[in-house]
Amino acid sequence: MIGMIFKHSLSLPASERIGSSEAVSIMGADIERIQQTLQWVMSIIPSIIQVVIALWILHTFLGVAFVGPLVVAIGKTHPNKGIVY
Numbered sequence: 001m002i003g004m005i006f007k008h009s010l011s012l013p014a015s016e017r018i019g020s021s022e023a024v025s026i027m028g029a030d031i032e033r034i035q036q037t038l039q040w041v042m043s044i045i046p047s048i049i050q051v052v053i054a055l056w057i058l059h060t061f062l063g064v065a066f067v068g069p070l071v072v073a074i075g076k077t078h079p080n081k082g083i084v085y
Contacts, residue, residue, distance in 0.1 A: 058066035 055070065057068060058069060
C-alpha cells in the first residue's frame with residue numbers, strides 16, 4: 001500500500017508534489033498502526049470464541065451453577081492489570 005501511494009505521488013504534477021514525502025511517511029505510520037490493531041483483534045477473536053465454548057460446556061454440565069465460576073473469573077480480572085491473584 002505504501003508503494004502504491006508513493007507511485008501515485010510520483011505521477012502528481014510538480015506543484016502538488018511538495019508534501020508528498022510527508023504523506024508517504026504519515027501513511028507508513030498509519031499502516032503500521034492498522035497492522036498492529038488487526039493483529040491484536042485477530043488474537044482476541046479466538047479467545048472470545050474459546051470463552052463462549054467453555055461457558056456453554058459449563059452450562060451443559062452444571063446447569064445454572066455455571067454462573068458461580070463466571071462471577072469468580074470476572075471478579076478476579078482487573079481491566080488494566082489482567083488476572084489478579
